[in-house]
Amino acid sequence: MLGLNKKDTRFLLIVIALTLLTPILLQPFPEGSALAQFNAGYPDLMQRFAIFGIFAIGFNILFGLTGYLSFGHAAFLGIGSYATVWMYKLLNFNVLPGLVLAVICSGLFAVVIGYISLRRSGIYFSILTLAFAEMSYRLAYSVLTPLTNGETGLQVYSIDPQILLREGGHTATHIFGLEMALSWQPEVFGRLYTFNVGYYFCGIIAIAAFYLSMRIFRSPFGLMLRAIKTNQTRLNYTGLNARPYTLAAFVISGMYAGLAGGLLAAMDPLAGAERMVWTESGAVVLMTILGGAGTLLGPVLGAGFIKYFENIFSKINEGILHDWFSGLPEGLANALIWFFDHFVGAGWHLTLGLLFMAVVIFLPGGLVEGGQKILGLFRRRNTETSDDDGKKPGKSSQAAE
Amino acid sequence: MDAILLQILNGLDKGSAYALIALGLTLIFGTLGVVNFAHGALFMVGAFCAVSLQKLLNLSFEVIDPTKKDFLGNPLKVKSPYVESWFGPETGAAIIDWSVPLAIIFAIPIMLLIGFAMERGLIKHFYKRAHADQILVTFGLAIVMQEIIKHYYGANPIQTPAPEMFKGSLDFGVLIGFDPNLIIYPYWRLVYFLFAVFIIGGVFAFLQFTTFGMVVRAGMADRETVGLLGIDIDRRFTLMFGLAGVVAGLAGVMYGPILAPNYHMGMDFLVLSFVVVVVGGMGSLPGAVAAGFLLGILQSFASMNEVKAIFPGIDQIIIYLIAIVVLLTRPRGLMGRKGVMEE
Numbered sequence: 001m002l003g004l005n006k007k008d009t010r011f012l013l014i015v016i017a018l019t020l021l022t023p024i025l026l027q028p029f030p031e032g033s034a035l036a037q038f039n040a041g042y043p044d045l046m047q048r049f050a051i052f053g054i055f056a057i058g059f060n061i062l063f064g065l066t067g068y069l070s071f072g073h074a075a076f077l078g079i080g081s082y083a084t085v086w087m088y089k090l091l092n093f094n095v096l097p098g099l100v101l102a103v104i105c106s107g108l109f110a111v112v113i114g115y116i117s118l119r120r121s122g123i124y125f126s127i128l129t130l131a132f133a134e135m136s137y138r139l140a141y142s143v144l145t146p147l148t149n150g151e152t153g154l155q156v157y158s159i160d161p162q163i164l165l166r167e168g169g170h171t172a173t174h175i176f177g178l179e180m181a182l183s184w185q186p187e188v189f190g191r192l193y194t195f196n197v198g199y200y201f202c203g204i205i206a207i208a209a210f211y212l213s214m215r216i217f218r219s220p221f222g223l224m225l226r227a228i229k230t231n232q233t234r235l236n237y238t239g240l241n242a243r244p245y246t247l248a249a250f251v252i253s254g255m256y257a258g259l260a261g262g263l264l265a266a267m268d269p270l271a272g273a274e275r276m277v278w279t280e281s282g283a284v285v286l287m288t289i290l291g292g293a294g295t296l297l298g299p300v301l302g303a304g305f306i307k308y309f310e311n312i313f314s315k316i317n318e319g320i321l322h323d324w325f326s327g328l329p330e331g332l333a334n335a336l337i338w339f340f341d342h343f344v345g346a347g348w349h350l351t352l353g354l355l356f357m358a359v360v361i362f363l364p365g366g367l368v369e370g371g372q373k374i375l376g377l378f379r380r381r382n383t384e385t386s387d388d389d390g391k392k393p394g395k396s397s398q399a400a401e
Numbered sequence: 402m403d404a405i406l407l408q409i410l411n412g413l414d415k416g417s418a419y420a421l422i423a424l425g426l427t428l429i430f431g432t433l434g435v436v437n438f439a440h441g442a443l444f445m446v447g448a449f450c451a452v453s454l455q456k457l458l459n460l461s462f463e464v465i466d467p468t469k470k471d472f473l474g475n476p477l478k479v480k481s482p483y484v485e486s487w488f489g490p491e492t493g494a495a496i497i498d499w500s501v502p503l504a505i506i507f508a509i510p511i512m513l514l515i516g517f518a519m520e521r522g523l524i525k526h527f528y529k530r531a532h533a534d535q536i537l538v539t540f541g542l543a544i545v546m547q548e549i550i551k552h553y554y555g556a557n558p559i560q561t562p563a564p565e566m567f568k569g570s571l572d573f574g575v576l577i578g579f580d581p582n583l584i585i586y587p588y589w590r591l592v593y594f595l596f597a598v599f600i601i602g603g604v605f606a607f608l609q610f611t612t613f614g615m616v617v618r619a620g621m622a623d624r625e626t627v628g629l630l631g632i633d634i635d636r637r638f639t640l641m642f643g644l645a646g647v648v649a650g651l652a653g654v655m656y657g658p659i660l661a662p663n664y665h666m667g668m669d670f671l672v673l674s675f676v677v678v679v680v681g682g683m684g685s686l687p688g689a690v691a692a693g694f695l696l697g698i699l700q701s702f703a704s705m706n707e708v709k710a711i712f713p714g715i716d717q718i719i720i721y722l723i724a725i726v727v728l729l730t731r732p733r734g735l736m737g738r739k740g741v742m743e744e
Contacts, residue, residue, distance in 0.1 A: 069533040120728055123436055123532045127679050128728055131721040134672060143714030278672060282540055289537060347552055353544030360538040361526070 008214060015210055015297070019203045022046055023195050030190040037315060040308050043183060043196035044267075049304045050202035051263045054209045056287040056299030058256020061213055062249050063285070064294035065222060067229035071126045072113070072133030074280035076106040076254045078140065080261025081271035082147070085154045088269055092165040093156075093173050095180070095201075095266040099259065106258020107251055114250035118243055121232070133278055140273035153272035173266050175201060180267060198267050205263065206300075209256060214296055216252070225249050229294075257284075286352070290359050292366030301367050306352070313351055316344040403574060403583045408701045410573065414590040414659060416697020417597030418444075421652035422674040423681060423689035424601060425645035431621045431684045432638045435524050436532050438539035441671025442546040443646050446515065447653025448662035449550055450508035451561050455500040458484050499564045504654045509647055516646025520639045543667065551664040561657035563589040589658045596655050600648060601690055607644075608686075617641055621684070676724040682737025692735060696720050 004012060018025070027041030040046070059073055083105040084098030091097055117128040140148040148154055156162075173180045180198035187193070216222045227235050228242050235242055265271050274280075283306070291302025321340055325333035343351045363370050422444055429437045461480040471477045485493030496503065523542065527535050562568075567588040574584035608614035620627045620634040627634050653662070660666065673696075681692030702708060704716035715722075727734060 067533070069536065116725065116729065120732060123536065123683075124679065124728055124732065126533075126536060127675055128725060130672060131676060131724050135718045135721045138717035139714055142717050279668065285537065285540075342549075342552055347548060349544060350548035350552065353541045353548060357523075357538055357541035357545065360534060360541060361523075364534065 003215065004218070008218065011296075012211060012214065015300075016207055019050070019207055020200075022049070022203065023193050023199065027191050027193055031187075031192050037320075038312060040311065042194055043181075043199050045307065045311055046196070046199045047202050047263075047267050048307045050199065050206040051260050051267070052284075052287060052303035052307055053206050053300040054202075054263065055257055055260035055284055056291065056303040057206075057209050057213045058253040058260070059284045060253075060288050060293060060295075060299040061216060061225075061256070062253035063288055064299070065217070065225035065229060066246050066249050068118070068121065068246060068250070069126050069285070070117075070129040070250070070253075071278060071281050071285070072129030072131075073253070073257050073284055074276050074278065075113075075133040075136040076110060076257035077261035077264070077280065078136065078271070078273065078276035079106045079109055080258030081265040081275055082140075082154055082261075083258070084262040084265035085156065085269060085271045088156045088162070088173070088265075089154075089160040090163065092162050093170050093269070094164070095173050095175050095262075099262040099266065102258045102262030102265075103255050106261070107255045110251040110254025110258075111247070114247050114254065118246050118250060130278055130281070133276060133281055137273055137276040137278070140276060148271075148273060151273075153270055155270050173198075173269055202263050202267070205259070209259070210296075210300070217296055221245070221248070286356050288366075290356065290366055292368030295366070295368045298366050298368040305367065309351070310348055313344050313348040314346070318345075403579050404705065404707075405702075406574075407584050407586075408705060409698055410584065410586050410590075412698030412701035413594045413694070414697075415700065416694035417594050418652055418656055418670065418693075419674055419677045419697050420690045420693025421597055421600060422649055422670055423677040423693045424604060424686060425649040425652075426674055426678050427681070427684060427686050427689040428604075428641055428645040428648075430678070431686070432617060432641045433520075433524065433528065435527060436535045436539070437524070438536050438671065439519070439543040439546065440539075440645075440649055441667035441669070441674065442543040443512065443515065443649040443667070444653040444656075444670055445550065445662070445664065445667030446546060447508055447512060447650030448561075448657050448666060449554060449653075450511055450650060451501050451504035451654045451657045452554065452559050452662055454504040454507045455497075455561055458482065458497045458500050458503075462486075501561055501563060501654065501657055504657075505651055508650045508654045512647045512650030513643045515650075516643035517639060519646070520642040524642065543671070547664050547667060554664065556664060558661035558663040560661045563592075563658035567592055567658075593655050593659060597652070600651060604644070604648060605686070613637065613640075673720060676720055678734075680724050680727045680734055682734025685734065685736040685738060688734055688736030696723065699723065 023041050023046065025041075026046065027039050029035040029039050055073075055077060059070070063069055080102035083102040084095070087098035087101050113129065113132045117125055117132065120128060141150055170177065170179060175197075178197055180201065181196075182198075183194050183196040185192060185194050224240075224245050228246060232242055261271075261275065264275070287302035287306050288299045289302070290305060291300065292298025318337065318341060321337045321344070322333075325336050328336070341347065359366060365372075422440060425443070426437060426440050429435055429440070459482055461482045463478045463480055465476045466479045482493060482497060484496050487493065488496065519542070523538065524535075527538060570585045570587045571591060572581055572584070573586045575581050608618055616627065616632055616634070617637055620632075620638065624634055653666075656662075674693075677692045677696055678689055680696065681688030681690070699719055700716065703712075703719040709716060
């Protein structure tokens with residue numbers, strides 16, 4: 001189906017099903033129970049899963065396939081956001097023109113930045129992209145203030161032209177009249193499910209983005225990108241010029257980042273320069289590595305993992321820790337609270353840093369490789385007895401491709 | 402003329418910091434072949450050594466002074482630092498006043514220890530892995546160090562004042578025959594520049610004139626051959642990592658009075674220092690130092706109003722712009738050796 005073989009089709013269908021069912025799957029604990037704080041089924045977070053999933057999928061096309069480590073992808077995210085908000089300011093709150101412009105703008109910037117940066121490889125490429133991203137960030141804060149509104153961040157004001165906005169038209173972001181903030185909240189078995197337009201909008205785009213990346217992975221073009229990662233010198237000796245391929249990968253991943261930035265602005269009509277700081281570029285590298293660079297599902301997993309734990313860990317404070325350890329003897333409880341206090345709340349970044357180091361040191365293939373290793377152990381044990389684990393092993397071995 | 406001179410002076414202190422950090426980065430890259438993204442964090446930890454020492458010296462106990470009353474008529478509690486009671490009030494106050502320079506002594510063993518621990522515990526396992534992996538793991542380490550500092554010292558900058566003696570400014574113009582008040586330069590920045598020159602000179606002398614330094618230089622040129630000669634080059638390289646940590650740490654200690662230390666100052670300096678290293682030439686020590694000062698001075702020229710009027714925003718991006726031009730036209734950097742990391 002759709003130019004995929006049977007295995008890939010099944011894999012894509014599973015991903016589609018998971019995406020569509022996310023509001024249900026992420027709400028496993030009843031409202032009001034002690035575990036309700038681990039629920040993640042609210043729109044804002046789910047939108048972030050999808051958006052940063054797209055960002056990471058795009059980054060993976062560059063880093064995972066060609067091995068070029070860009071430290072400046074956040075610049076494209078920022079450009080996408082600015083472009084989208086400008087479309088709101090000029091036309092109206094329909095997100096579609098904004099997203100199109102976001103992809104085009106970030107694509108153009110990616111052509112320029114990529115053309116220059118890709119003349120070097122290895123660490124020089126990383127530093128060049130970093131330099132470009134820092135330049136964009138600094139310019140957005142200083143000289144480009146008329147375009148970016150500087151530190152305040154770009155937003156829509158009532159004096160903006162908005163030429164397509166009719167009397168009584170929508171004053172929030174929408175797609176052809178369907179507002180992003182709209183939600184349907186049925187309560188089933190004590191669980192409150194939220195089906196949000198914005199999430200499904202991002203989710204469907206994410207599925208499309210995932211499908212595209214799958215096609216790229218399986219195409220001759222994807223194979224060429226992998227060849228560049230494996231041994232570029234040898235590729236050059238065969239008479240092939242690698243640069244058009246790397247540039248194409250760079251532009252595609254830049255456009256993905258721009259799309260993600262546009263979607264961020266589609267969910268919340270704001271754009272700020274802080275989206276372009278180089279630590280944000282580091283964050284997407286982190287997501288990709290954590291999930292598994294060079295795998296299809298890895299980046300999405302990594303993005304979801306980081307955004308989920310960011311949300312959960314930042315919410316936990318000392319009070320909640322006291323609740324958890326209240327059953328223990330006081331000295332022990334205090335020691336544990338003191339210890340865990342480093343890692344939760346504002347200390348979430350510490351956990352993230354440690355996790356990141358641990359993944360790079362022990363599990364360079366990321367979560368996908370980890371999952372495969374565990375499944376491998378599991379399967380070896382089961383070979384003599386009956387071995388029918390259903391869809392799961394198939395899914396992750398596919399994902400590892 | 403005076404404006405140009407003033408900008409050169411202004412660029413010197415920032416340039417000194419860039420040069421010191423870039424020197425450490427280059428030492429690590431040249432000896433161990435590791436790209437250390439955590440080097441900025443070492444600079445930051447150094448600055449917080451000064452903060453810690455200042456806090457330690459200010460540890461106080463309270464005494465009730467019966468002769469003074471507060472506004473409610475109760476006896477006033479006076480805080481008096483332990484140092485003052487141990488060394489007498491005058492010596493004690495002087496020690497507290499000089500806490501930043503004293504922190505140098507305090508920081509050296511700490512930075513050495515951190516450097517050794519980093520190299521033996523983490524970096525050692527990454528010699529054989531790709532540069533991308535090295536960047537990533539040290540980036541993670543930088544986040545960890547920065548967050549630990551943030552947890553214990555908070556997110557706000559902490560003032561670390563210079564000793565009373567160095568507060569105020571030197572009227573530099575008068576010394577060389579300009580009118581007074583034209584070229585004013587704070588004393589502490591002068592101290593910082595001289596300190597940086599001293600440290601840089603020390604490192605170069607160490608590498609140039611000691612047997613140890615000779616072995617290290619030989620190892621930088623050809624590690625394998627030195628190893629074949631029966632010299633334990635790894636141990637010396639570990640020491641060099643510690644030394645690079647100390648250089649970055651001391652740069653941070655002394656920078657406190659110029660910029661109040663905060664937890665992300667390391668990250669801010671790191672990006673620029675990397676650019677400096679690349680401009681100077683990966684693996685070239687004189688290149689790193691020269692590029693550090695050069696970029697520092699160029700940056701301060703770019704922030705002149707006359708220049709900004711022609712190229713708006715140039716002060717923000719000049720360093721990156723130069724780096725891009727250098728990388729594209731002369732990839733090995735200003736003083737890089739031919740063939741080293743020219744890809």
